Amino acid sequence: MDYLKFSEFAKDDKRLEGPKKRIDEVLNIELLVTGYRIGKSQYTNKNKNPDAKYLTLQIEINGVKFVIFTGSQVLIEQVEKYADKMPFLAKIVKIDRYYSLS
Numbered sequence: 862m863d864y865l866k867f868s869e870f871a872k873d874d875k876r877l878e879g880p881k882k883r884i885d886e887v888l889n890i891e892l893l894v895t896g897y898r899i900g901k902s903q904y905t906n907k908n909k910n911p912d913a914k915y916l917t918l919q920i921e922i923n924g925v926k927f928v929i930f931t932g933s934q935v936l937i938e939q940v941e942k943y944a945d946k947m948p949f950l951a952k953i954v955k956i957d958r959y960y961s962l963s
Contacts (some may be wrong), residue, residue, distance in 0.1 A: 877919040879926030884960060887929065888953055892922040893950040894962075897940045902932055929953075933960045957963060 877896055896919035901912070916937045918929040934951070939962045943949070951962045 866897065871899050877917055879919070879928050881918075882927040882929055884929050884931050884933075884953060885955075887927075888955055889924060891950055891952055893948055894940070894951055895919045895921055896928075897944070897947075899937060899941070915917065931960065935959050935961050 866938070881962055891939075898917045899914050902915040904933060913932060914934075915930060915932045918931070918936070918940065920927050920929060952959055954963045955961075
């Protein structure tokens with residue numbers, strides 16, 4: 862009987878690395894988005910959604926790796942939509958009360 866090898870079906874779950882940065886520390890700075898992970902938040906969002914998600918974003922600034930944690934739904938949607946384009950250069954901007962990639 863032939864068996865599959867773990868490496869044939871398992872996705873590469875690389876750990877995101879680097880010190881944590883607050884999102885407001887990197888606003889309007891060109892950065893390289895290199896990876897991400899989306900998880901279920903332990904907090905409910907403003908709409909009391911028990912299925913709220915959070916984003917862990919791996920970035921590089923001047924060759925130095927950092928991670929950002931955010932519950933921004935706009936950023937989560939953008940990262941999921943353009944995941945196949947990673948790595949890419951972008952800026953995180955604040956528009957009114959939400960964050961967006963630009």
